[in-house]
Amino acid sequence: MSTIVEHQVEQNGVRVMDTQCPFCSVQCKMQIIEERGAGESRPSYQVIPKPNAASEGRLCIKGMNAYQHVLTGERIEYPLLKKDGRFERVSWEEAYEAIVRRFTQLRSLYGQHSIGLYGGGSLTNESAYLLGKFARVGLRTKYIDYNGRFCMSAAASAGVKVFGMDRGLTNPLSDIERADCIILAGTNIAECQPTLMPYFTRAKEKGAFLIAIDPRETGTTRMADLHLRVRPGMDATLANGMLKVLLEEGLTDEAFIQNRTEGFAELKEHLDSLELAEIAELSGVPEGLIRKAAFAYGKASTGMIFTARGVEQQTDGHMAVRNFLNLILLTGKIGRPGCGYGAVTGQGNGQGGREHGQKADQLPGYRLIENPEDRAYVAGVWGIDPAELPGKGVSAYEMMQKVHEQEIRALFVMGSNPIVSNPNANFVEEGLKKLDFLVIADFLMSETAQLADLILPATAYLENTGTMTNLEGRVLLREASRPASGEAKHDWQILCDLASRLDRAAFFPFADAEEIFEELRLASRGGTADYYGITYDRLRQEEGVYWPCPEPGHPGAERLFEESFPLASRKAYLTPVENHLPKELISPDYPLFLTTGRVLTQYLTGVQTRRSPALAARDVESFVEIHPSTARKYRLEEGTLVAVASRRGEIYVRCRFSSDIREDTVFVPMHWGDTQNVNKITLDALDPTCRMPGFKVCAVHVTPFLLNEMA
Structure with missing residues (x-):
């Protein structure tokens, strides 16, 4: 309670709450002022951006309205147990007893790995850490993964292989305006991280040349000096074209290649074997534009490359990122x-x-669960024998396959909505309905929660204290600024309570989030993601600290790889990357590529932003963006409902014309569920290295809804 009081000032009917936005990876700081006038039944709210190093005191429309979904009357405020198909309120003790009873029964019948845990990328570091520990120590199951698998796994695995480390940015955001050339590959920052846009506009004002790679025109591509309208799924091929030009035109840094990399001979041999004309044909980008982009980046004395889901959410996402590296x-x-x-x-x-x-x-600190030294170290911190730790499980979507096959019989989901976020969502829904027991811990009702046997009310961002790590690798402390709503409990509290009832209380003795962080510091010590030198007191004083930070007096590593790379050779790896066609190609029956993404007012599966009246009013439903010429070909009219179908199913959305998209491509945002859930039709093929699904490319056809219905 003391931390809540510290970060909440209440006087004369006015409550001031210091917090940070719960949405994107910038983690902008803000102050929310709640005022209740005399005789008024509802308070009014004012949101004020707070100065901070990342967003420099900016907030986007989502952050300005982020209080709404937390303070809405739609919160889950007490445990709900499904009885005869209907949710009924129960006590926490009844809820815990139901979990322990069912988990114990299923483990007895089917083994300890019959229980799976599924986390989320919006959990605090403390809750994410504890969820992993609860899986391995509390339940001793190998089956745990999280929805971040669909976000960062391609870039993360590429960074580990090439650089020896995965951190979102290798340098601070302030470096952006020092770059002479910037490549934005598959990232729509203008709509996804809009508070970062001034970094890029300032870079342009200083003469930077911006290159955007995207099949469609967006707010981000409109800012660029050069837009490469790549065919969906062909980003790695486009990068091969740019690499070939760099090599042929002598636009490489020979000293850096010699002293800081290995694998150049193999990469050169591969690039020499490629034809630029063929690359242009495959990628859909004219040869002249490929050359222009390569010259701009190659001749620049400084430069940065950013990738996001457009490059990464592909069945060759890992290798595509490696080609940009x-x-x-x-x-x-x-x-x-x-x-x-x-x-x-x-x-x-x-x-x-x-x-x-x-x-x-993984184990804490970015350690590997199959590495004997890593297992021994973390087991020592946790006070168990390394042999007690289970082995590696499977990726998020592969867990859904295990659910469908009934190898996983019970699933505990914390802070995620897999029925909307997974590819081939009809398959996922079928699997979840087969479960013997589904438990959801969340603070709003999601499409997945509707299927649950038991729902546990969790606290929201204004109510729980914990650390978050932004896209720079800067660890930030977000402290609670109001009490929990109803009977809601913190995620970590729920896990500690369950551990106690499973006779594992000795391993989960935590009284608050800071105590968990203290153990996390120790568990991460010496690992790649070393947080040992970071403390709550330091975060309060310094606003944020970059990792790795190996000792309390260490300043944190703002810029990485200045002298060497954390690999055995101390050198980064250059890698030949083949021209890779998407797993699913267009055909006469499915003649259009579908790609997915975000819109400015919504976030992830929309569970939070669709509960915000101000945001929901701006985008009340999903849509399919299609080129007018393509629409005429298929007898589609602007603003009408259409059916978008793939080999896996179909959805029904409003038709929106745009000349800013390729004629062979349509776009549907990812934020809606039910009949507008685009992941009902996306492809479930996985990248062989990082197990990222190929969300960004599948084959579809689009037909008028009424004609489809009559047929």
Whole structure:
């Protein structure tokens, strides 16, 4: 309670709450002022941006309205147990007893790995850490993963392989305006992280040349000097074209290649074998524009490359990112001011959420669960024998396959909505309905929660204290600023309570989030994501601290790889990348590519933003964006309902014409559920390395809804 009072001032009917936005990875700071006038039944709210290093005191429309979904009357405020198909209010003791009874029965019948845990990239570091520990120590199951698998896994795995480390940005945001050339590949920052846009506009004002790679025109591409309208799924091929030009035109940094990389000979041999004309044909980008982009980046003395879901959510996402990292390494644009790489994290804690153990193959500190030394170290911190730790599980979508096959018989979901966020969502829904027991911990009713056997009310961002790690790798402290709503409990509290009832209380003795962070510091010590030098007191004083931060007096690593890379050779890897066609190609029956993404007013599966009246009013429903010429070909009229169908199912959305999209491509946002859930039709093929689904490319056809219905 003391921390709540500290960050909430209430006087004369006015409550002032200091907090930060719960949405994207910028984690903008803000102050919410709640005022209740005399005789007024409802308070009014004012939101004021607060100065901070990342957003520089800016808020976007989502942040300005982020209080609405927390303070709405739609909160889940007490445990709900489904009886005869209807949810009924029960006590926390009844809820816990139901979980322990069912989990114990299922483990007895089907083994300890019959229970799965599914987390989220918006959980605090403390909750994500504890969820991983609860899986391995509380339940001793190998099956745990999280929705961040669909966000960052391609870039994360590429960064680990090429650089030896995965951190969202290799350098601070302030370096952006020091770059002479910036490549934005598959990222729509104008709508997804709009408070970062001034960094890019300032860079342009200083003469930077901006290149945007996207099949459609967006607010981000309109800012660019050069827009490469790539065919969906062909980003790696486009990068090959740029690499070939750099090599042939002598636009490489030979000293950097010699001293800081390995694998150049193999990459050169591969690029020599490619034809630029063929690359242009495959990628859909004219040869002249590929050359222009390569010259701009190659000749620039400083430069940065950013990738996001457009490049990463593909069945070759891992290798596609590695090819963009090849561009950086061939030109030596890393480890110095104005140079570097940025994987633009989507979720609020997408960075920290994957560092401390809720990913199938990881232990805290970015340690690997199959590495004997890593297992021994973390087991020592946790006070168990390393042999007690289970092995590696499977990725998020593969967990849904295990659910469908009934190898996983019960699922505990914390802060996620897998029925909307997973590909091939009809398959996922069928699987979840087969479960013997589904538990959801959340603070709003989601499409997945509707299927649950038991719902546990969790606190929202204004109510719980914890750390978040932004896209820079800067650890921030977000402190509670109001009491919990109703009977809601913190995520970590729920896990500690359950551990106690499963006779594992000794391993979960935590009284508050700071105590959990103290153990996290120790568990991460010496790991790649080393938080040991970071404390709550330090975060309060300094606003945020970059990791790795190995000792209390360490300033934190603002810029990475200045002298070497954390690999055995101390050198980064250059990698030949094949021209890769999407797993599903267009055909006469399915003649259009579908790609997915976000819109400015919505966030992830929309559970929070669709509960905000101000945001919902701006985008009341989903849509399909289609080129007017394509629409005429298929007898589609602007503003009418259409059916968008793939081999997996169909959805019904409003038709929206735009000349800013390729004629062979349509776009549907990802924020709606039910009959507008675009993931009912997306492809479930996975990247072989990082297990990222190929959300960004599948084949569809679009027909007028009424004609489809009559047929």
